[in-house]
Amino acid sequence: MKFLIAVIVGALSAFAFQPFGLWPLMPVAFAILAGLVASAPRMRAALALGWGFGLGQFCVGLNWIATSFTYQAAMPAWLGWLAVVLLSLYLAVYPMLATGLAWRIGRRQPIALVFALAAGWILCEYLRAGIFTGFAWNPVGVTLVSTPLRRASGFIGTYGLSGLTVLIGGALWLGMRSLRDAGVTLTVPLAAGLATFLLPHAPDRQGPALRIVQPNIGQDSKWQPGAAATAEARLLSLSGTPGVEPRLVMWPEAAVTAPLEDNRNGAAPFVAQQRAAIVRALGPNDLLLTGGLGVRSTDGQTAxxxxxxxxxxxxxxxxxxxxxxxxxxxYGEYLPMRPILSRLGLSRLAPGDVDFDPGPGPQTLTLPGFGRMGLQICYEIIFSGEVVDRAHRPDFLFNPSNDAWFGRWGPPQHLAQARLRAAEEGLPVVRSTPTGISALVDADGRLLKSLEWREPGQIDAHLPAARAPTPFARFGNLLPLLFAFGLLFVGLWRGREPISK
Structure with missing residues (x-):
């Protein structure tokens, strides 16, 4: 029965994420989880409770993954729901480890259990973001993005925000047992909130003019015959008429489906023709930023x-x-274990039999007349602490994305994570997506302008200023890890005290 309750509570907690954004549900869920773990008679039961909680949360929160399978004719649609469940079965291992750690340290002392659970959650989310290429989607701290506490990520990062969320929930549970313990626990989130006043706000000055384009071209029509010409016409139309002021015209990931670089024999004239076609909307001082494909050939014939x-x-x-x-x-841009899985009839979700090659990592590009730009294409923006070349700090981050795969839940969840990157790094973030949600986010993580899902249009704005590098911008995920070990120390210390009733 307790395991079933953990699964249900985990499933309900997923509504704290976007698109619902009912963030108080997450602390309440952790209050219930803490009570369940505290009542577990053995380690095995505590582990099962964490696994069940994670299973419910991931199955509901990641339902958008099933939608992506509907765009690949080689795979049956039901396989998408199987993928959600299988992925959730694996991802739930990380909450399981956190509850096991909490029970081991705090089974005799409730306040120790709460501090250990918060520490374990930070550490396990950090591990989840790195093991087996990593899957950092929906850390529980992202539910605080609509609250002032998001600015605390400038000190302790997104994973630190997850720890604060657990502590708030733990304080709710402790409050039913000991107001003193609840008050002690709440001092940490309160201190984090007060610390945000030490972070300076971004200067109130405007940067270069931006034209952010959202063409509303769905994945189902992107690769149809004649779709490239239709997409090009819509992108050029939405790019507008150039004026006197120089502009950065920003198109989404893979906005152009034909290669924009290709070293195969005879490809150069076609590439030149493509480039000439897409810059027609530019004024003499504008620049175009567009997602596209680069093809590499070793023999001059095949890709x-x-x-x-x-x-x-x-x-x-x-x-x-x-x-x-x-x-x-x-599975989206490359097929793991291709020789085996391709024989089973599996394929990439994106069209094509050639896997994508990875680039070198975070870079800062200098745009003549517009400053320095950091780039994170689509999925890359979700990895806290891995989005900026720290040796060459940019003035802003551009996140061209293709969220057309992600159903109704995925795009707002993606945007929420991009907003936390802005607050962590103290940098504005610009997003352009084909079907939404395109947006402009300031260096405090505030959403300044956006285009709704499935709404064609454009955003005209000036780039907000960056603020001084935050502590997180300087030290990255070392800070949330130190925070986690600090909480763990408190849990171990309090766990040695006599049993509190």
Whole structure:
């Protein structure tokens, strides 16, 4: 019965994430989870409770993954729901480890259990983001993105926010047993909230003009015959008429489906024609940022590899710089264990038999007349602490994305995670997606402008200023890890005290 309660509570907690954003549900869920773990008679029961909680949360919160399978004719749609369940069965191992740690340290002392659970959650989310290429989607701290506490991520990162969420929930549970213990626990979130006042706000000055384009081109029509010409016309139309002021015109990931770089024999004239076509909407001082494909050939005939890239073009069609996506999506951009899985009839979700090659990682590109830009293509933006070249800090982050795969729940969840990257790093974030949600986020993580899901249009705005590098921008995930070990120390210390009733 307790295991079933943990699964149900975990499932309900998923509504704290976007698109519902009912963030108080998450602390309440952790209050219930803490009570269940405290009553567990053995370690095995505590582990099962954490696994059940995670299973319920991931199955509901990641339902959008099933939608992505509907775009690949080679795979039956039901396989998408199987993928959600199988992935959740694995991801639930991390909450399981956190509850096991909490029970081991705090089974005799409730306040020790809460501090150990918060520490374990931080550590396990950090591990989840790195093991087996990592899957950092929906850390529980992202539910605080609509609250002032999001600015605390500038000190303790997203995983630290997850720890605060657990502590708030633990304080609710402790309050039914000991107001003193609840008050002690709440001092940590309160201190984090007060610390945010030490972070300076971004200067109130405007940067270059932006034109963010959202063409509303769905994945189901993207690769149809004649779709490329239709997409090009819509992108050019939404790019608007150039004026006197220089603009950054920003198109989504894979906005252009034909290769924009290709070293195969005879490809150069076609590439030049493509480049000339897409820069027609630019004024003499504008730049175009567009997602596209780069094809690599070793024999001049066949494609040996493809890169998912962001290209920067001058009005002449000259390629000024390029960024290649580094953190690729398993099954979306490459098929793991291809020789085995392809024989079983499985394929990538994206069209094509050639897997994408990974790029070198975070880079800062200099845009003549517009400053320094960091790039994170689509999925890459979810990895806390891995989005900026710290040796060459940019002025802003551009996150071209293709959220057309992600159903109704995925795009708002993706945007929420991008907002936390802004608050962590103290950098504005610009998003352009084909079907939404395109947005402009300031350096405090506030949503300034956005286009709704499935709404064609454009955003005209000026780039907000960055703020001084936050502590997290300087030290990255070392800070949430130190925070976790601090909480763990408190849990171990309090766990040695006599049993409290």
């Amino acid at each position: 040996a590899g493809v890169r998912n890239s962001l290209f920067v073009f001058a009005p002449s069609g000259q390629l000024l710089s390029r960024y290649d996506k580094a953190h690729l999506v398993p």
